[in-house]
Amino acid sequence: MHRRQWGPWLFAVLVSAALATVGHAAFTAKVLDPGVFLKYLFSPMVLEGALNSLLLGTTALFLAAAVGLVVALMRVSGNPILTAFSSTYVYLFRGTPMLIQLIFWFNAFPIMFPQLHIAIPFTGWVLLDAPMTSVITPHIAALVGLSLAEGAYMAEIIRGGFLAVDNGQRDAARAIGMRHSVVMRQVVIPQAARIIVPAAGNQYILLLKSTSLASAIGYLELLRISTDIYAANFHVVELLAVAGFWYLVMTAFATVLQTTLEKFFPHR
Template structure:
């Protein structure tokens, strides 16, 4: 049996019995630059607000027209154009992505040329091209199905749909293609080895996994499309921006109506952003151990805390 150590034999750095380790006093690092930048940012914000408050803007005009019937009609037309253009863009993008990935050199070349042209030219230029094709083609003749003057056929709505939808298809094609390429080829080979057809493999194996890559940029494209619809006022389509501009000219409140249109765009994009968050959260299942809490769950957590929700 080993005899107990005496005090002289104990190591010098040994901790006395019955006492714990000394608490570490952590001194936070100071960041004076953060305070300086915050003060500068607040000062700039106050200066901008003060400048606009001193300007000749009738701010009371904005709430007076915010829910005007003409404005609400423009909001509805903007949402309708956004949804229809995105449907054309998504469907066209899927078709172009499949063509782009095809081993057939003809179809892949056609898809590449389409994407190259529509991504390389501005949307406004494309809108004007569609709107003024009546200068090139006097009639549109589809045989026994349809025949009419081009100016009567190419309405502002059709011009806006073609200009926005076909342009969006070029961007969605690259988004869909990147999503499909993100799925491991081994899964496709395994599905084929099990006897699954190519279409069933895409539908059951590839596309559900590709959606995790496709959905986030698609949500951004929807929000971007909502704002891009303001360009169709150039082809006489009565969207939100066109209606606000017309009201501003008739009521001599041009700048006020521009701010009104901006406020409505902010409201709509905020709503779309919330929807995008929930869709991304849905497709994130299986990739994260714990899904991020929803805004409602965060609110319940804060309300449920003691002392009025103070941490």
């Protein structure tokens, strides 16, 4: 005879009661006007902000993956200089808040390089000559900041994937004459991808939500547009609910993409 487990049932009742209390308070206070919510849910401005957030987060992920791959290869290279440089990069960019990094790059680039001058040597041809303030737009600063910050996390994810591949396979590949680059490309990376993809999918979701930080430097992403709208009409809760809805949609998109990629790299 099985003993009835009362603990989970008691916890379920408490959670249900808490949710019911919050729901009743929200309904009684009429904290959200459904009409206003539906009015702005598919507003062109809101949709533009959601698209900007999706494009920014996706582009930053690809750049961060490229940066993370290079940094991870540096950390496992065995070269003390490359290892020290990559370790310092990871420490700095993981150890400081992403918001500080975005504001820093947005303000630091124009100070460090007031004029961007790109020319072909010995030809006199100028490819670009413009003040840095016109080059480092909020979009560029957000893209650089998010990519470099996320690159530190991706570097550790990729390095963890590399280390999870048994050293015996590397030794066997070298024993039959494979070069180090071929071993990494044909032996290590395909197996490491099984570990990297799920973790990278989680980072993609976090990165999509972190695009909201770009509102601090004036980039017109989803949260910035939502705050601009409710600053004018004072429907704060409704606009935040609209923004939350589209972040959930982006999270669902990232989850589907992650699940699809995991099918190409099964764990077994």
